[in-house]
Each structure stands twice: as structure tokens, then as C-alpha cells.
Amino acid sequence: MSAQTQQVVIVKYNAGNIQSVLYALERIGLEAVVTDDHESIRKADKVIFPGVGEASSAMAYLRERGMDSLLVSLKQPVLGICLGMQLMCSHSEEGDTRCLGIFPNEVKKFNHGLKTPQIGWNNITGLKTTLFSGLPADPYAYFVHSYYAGLDTHTIAVTDYGVPFSSALHRDNFYGVQFHPEKSANAGEQILRNFIDL
Amino acid sequence: MLTKRIIPCLDIKDGRTVKGTNFVELRDAGDPVALAAEYARQGADELVFLDITATIEKRKTLAALAREVASQVNIPFTVGGGISSVEDVQVLLHHGADKVSVNTAAFRDPSLLAALAREFGSQCVVLAIDTKQEEDGEWYVYLNGGRTGTGTKCIDWARQAVDLGAGEILLTSMNNDGTKKGFALSITALLSTELQVPVIASGGGGTMEHFRDVFENAEADAALAASIFHFKEIRIPDLKQYLAGNGVHVRL
Numbered sequence: 001m002s003a004q005t006q007q008v009v010i011v012k013y014n015a016g017n018i019q020s021v022l023y024a025l026e027r028i029g030l031e032a033v034v035t036d037d038h039e040s041i042r043k044a045d046k047v048i049f050p051g052v053g054e055a056s057s058a059m060a061y062l063r064e065r066g067m068d069s070l071l072v073s074l075k076q077p078v079l080g081i082c083l084g085m086q087l088m089c090s091h092s093e094e095g096d097t098r099c100l101g102i103f104p105n106e107v108k109k110f111n112h113g114l115k116t117p118q119i120g121w122n123n124i125t126g127l128k129t130t131l132f133s134g135l136p137a138d139p140y141a142y143f144v145h146s147y148y149a150g151l152d153t154h155t156i157a158v159t160d161y162g163v164p165f166s167s168a169l170h171r172d173n174f175y176g177v178q179f180h181p182e183k184s185a186n187a188g189e190q191i192l193r194n195f196i197d198l
Numbered sequence: 199m200l201t202k203r204i205i206p207c208l209d210i211k212d213g214r215t216v217k218g219t220n221f222v223e224l225r226d227a228g229d230p231v232a233l234a235a236e237y238a239r240q241g242a243d244e245l246v247f248l249d250i251t252a253t254i255e256k257r258k259t260l261a262a263l264a265r266e267v268a269s270q271v272n273i274p275f276t277v278g279g280g281i282s283s284v285e286d287v288q289v290l291l292h293h294g295a296d297k298v299s300v301n302t303a304a305f306r307d308p309s310l311l312a313a314l315a316r317e318f319g320s321q322c323v324v325l326a327i328d329t330k331q332e333e334d335g336e337w338y339v340y341l342n343g344g345r346t347g348t349g350t351k352c353i354d355w356a357r358q359a360v361d362l363g364a365g366e367i368l369l370t371s372m373n374n375d376g377t378k379k380g381f382a383l384s385i386t387a388l389l390s391t392e393l394q395v396p397v398i399a400s401g402g403g404g405t406m407e408h409f410r411d412v413f414e415n416a417e418a419d420a421a422l423a424a425s426i427f428h429f430k431e432i433r434i435p436d437l438k439q440y441l442a443g444n445g446v447h448v449r450l
Contacts, residue, residue, distance in 0.1 A: 016291060016318050023268040023294045052319055114200075117321055119366060119396050120419070121201045121243055121449040140201065140449045142274060144321045161200060183274045183296060185238065 268294020315363025
């Protein structure tokens with residue numbers, strides 16, 4: 001499917017940085033729609049679930065609107081970014097929040113003597129799946145986060161910040177990245193293109 | 199490993215860059231978007247836009263600029279200058295800014311920091327502090343672009359601000375700014391080791407050695423400069439190669 005004919009939706013909810021994803025897609029020549037409409041999300045070719053914010057209030061917002069069950073039931077490729085990826089895990093220490101459970105991982109707070117949040121550019125290593133096709137070895141990505149998902153069989157990228165953690169996760173049609181591809185220079189744009197090409 | 203960040207700063211007035219630049223390859227060196235895109239291409243890690251327009255039309259111009267930068271530049275950027283309310287920040291973030299920096303308004307009303315952190319998260323709240331070392335050897339906070347003294351010690355205000363929700367500190371030494379004699383290492387090191395948030399050192403960077411010093415000897419998380427980049431006294435790719443060659447982790 002060519003990129004232009006695809007319907008890409010960005011899930012709208014009570015989290016920040018959603019516009020940045022829209023503008024990043026614009027830079028790679030894609031028009032996306034920011035929406036919380038269930039039908040539009042269900043029938044989209046690609047769904048991006050971004051966000052910067054707090055886990056418990058985000059989950060409460062999604063549950064009130066039935067968006068939790070909608071997201072879990074999606075069959076097309078879904079990309080969670082930052083908080084979006086964390087909400088796709090089973091549980092977050094942030095606000096002791098039960099999350100969507102798409103990935104079995106537990107989300108924990110950094111507690112390894114380094115500054116929190118981690119802000120800035122760090123390597124993503126051990127890359128798996130075509131989400132990372134065409135990238136240089138161990139490319140840099142831009143991170144802003146205080147919580148992380150541990151490593152397990154769903155890990156498709158690893159980053160170290162006092163502790164090695166999952167900088168990307170994959171299960172079936174669901175992908176999650178802890179970093180911000182929309183802000184990660186050329187590598188980030190390549191990852192967004194790869195997602196659209198899935 | 200998390201890298202040290204190099205951040206060019208663009209001063210903006212009425213939507214244009216203020217300080218002259220030496221970018222002959224750019225058709226319009228006063229166009230902040232073109233300059234920003236060029237810095238991103240060269241490997242800048244982030245950008246800061248500091249608006250010094252003093253009119254009520256400011257917010258509209260700045261928001262339009264943020265929107266334009268967001269649609270053309272693929273690295274994070276911070277917008278600052280005269281921001282004084284949650285609404286100001288809402289508009290800028292909606293137009294694509296990743297972070298905002300607050301200064302005088304936050305000192306006058308520290309609850310602004312708490313309100314911004316609650317509304318948007320600490321990760322997008324940068325507290326800018328202009329500081330000056332006085333004869334007693336202490337570093338104090340100055341406001342209004344350095345024109346107004348406060349008598350408050352820099353470290354005290356920085357601690358309070360982080361407690362309230364500032365997610366990063368942009369620290370400018372007035373003693374060093376414009377001198378090209380190096381960053382203020384002592385106050386940068388104090389804040390960087392005492393605070394749990396990243397510190398961006400600003401003011402005085404004139405040589406590549408100065409950048410190495412502020413990273414290695416003052417534990418700065420990032421270093422910001424303006425005219426040395428604009429006038430190509432230091433090129434970002436050269437600076438990063440130099441730093442990497444001296445054991446400083448940077449994104450190449």
C-alpha cells in the first residue's frame with residue numbers, strides 16, 4: 001500500500017505532544033488525522049498512540065470513553081510512543097495504574113542514581129523487526145521519560161540509562177517506542193516511514 | 199549512553215532572528231526557520247528560540263513561528279521570552295513547541311511552575327535563570343533580561359523551582375555572557391550536582407575547549423551558545439568531533 005493512500009490516525013486523548021507527531025508526519029509527506037472517534041480509529045490503516053503525561057489520569061480518561069477496549073481490539077499496525085507505549089504495558093508504577101496489557105511488561109520508575117527524567121539523545125541497540133529497517137548501527141533517539149519498561153521477549157530495542165530497558169516493544173500488530181521518533185532527527189523519520197510501510 | 203547536548207540559541211524579534219548571522223549559504227539569514235533547519239542538519243541536538251519582541255502581538259507571531267519550525271525541523275525545540283501564563287504555554291505547545299522556558303514571570307509568581315508542570319508535565323517546563331556573581335562571591339538571580347536584581351541566591355531559587363516542577367534549568371551567567379572566556383563552571387557545577395534535573399549551561403562559550411570544560415568539569419548536561427554558532431566561529435560538526443575525541447559522549 002503506498003503511503004499516500006493510507007489513512008493514518010493519531011489517537012486524541014488527554015496527553016501532550018500529540019501535535020508534534022502530526023507535524024512530523026507532515027514533514028515526511030503524510031497527512032494524518034487527530035481523532036478520538038472510535039469508528040475512524042477502527043477503520044484506519046495505521047494508528048499512532050502518542051503522548052506525554054501521567055499514566056493514571058490518561059488511563060482513567062481512556063476507560064471513561066471506552067477507548068481502552070477499542071485500542072486492545074485493533075487489528076491494524078498500532079504504534080505507541082512514550083506514554084502511549086507505557087500505557088500498552090500491563091501496569092505502571094506511576095499512580096499504581098493498571099494499563100492496557102498489550103505487552104506483559106511492568107513499567108517502573110528510574111531509581112539508579114541518575115537524573116530523572118532522562119532527557120536527551122541515547123542509543124537504541126539490538127534492533128529487531130522492520131520498524132528499524134535502513135538505520136545506521138545503534139542510532140540515537142530522543143528520550144524524555146521518568147519511567148521505563150523492563151526487558152523481555154517482546155523487546156525489539158534496548159537502551160541503557162543506569163539500567164538496560166526496552167526502548168521498543170513488539171507483539172503481533174502492536175509496536176511501542178519509548179523515545180520520540182517525531183523528534184529523533186533523520187533516524188526518527190525513518191522509523192515513522194517504516195511504520196507506515198508495515 | 200545519554201549524550202551531552204549542544205544547543206544553538208536564536209534570538210527572535212518580530213519573527214526574525216536578531217543577532218546577525220554569517221550563513222551565506224542561506225538565502226535569508228534572518229529567517230529563523232531556515233537557520234533552525236540548517237542547525238538541525240549540522241547535528242544540533244536541540245534548539246532554543248528566545249523571543250524579545252515587546253508587543254502584545256507577540257504571542258501570535260511566536261506561535262506562528264513554532265508551527266513553522268515544527269513542520270520543518272526534526273529535533274526538539276524550546277520557545278521562551280515573556281511567557282507568563284498557562285494559556286501562553288498551551289498555545290505554543292499546540293503549535294508544536296516541545297518545551298517552553300519561563301524566567302521573570304515564574305520568579306514573580308512561582309505557582310506558575312506548579313501550574314505548568316501539572317497541566318503539561320515537568321518535561322516541557324524549562325526554568326531560565328539569569329545569574330550574576332557579586333562581590334561577596336555569591337551568585338544571585340536577576341530578572342527582566344538581567345536588568346533587575348532580586349537578592350535571591352541562584353541555588354535557592356533553582357531548588358525551589360525544581361521542587362515546584364521545573365524539569366530543566368537553563369542557566370545563563372551574566373558575568374560570562376558575551377565574553378567568550380568560558381562558561382561559569384562553579385555555579386553550573388553547583389546546580390548540576392545539587393539538582394535532580396538537567397542543567398543547560400549558557401554564557402561565555404568561545405572555544406571548543408570551553409565546551410569540554412563545562413561538560414567535564416562542571417557536569418553540565420547541555421551547553422547553549424548563540425553568536426559563535428551564528429558567525430561560524432565554531433561549527434557544530436567540528437565541535438562534536440572535538441568533544442568525541444576528548445571523551446565527551448555526544449551524538450555524531
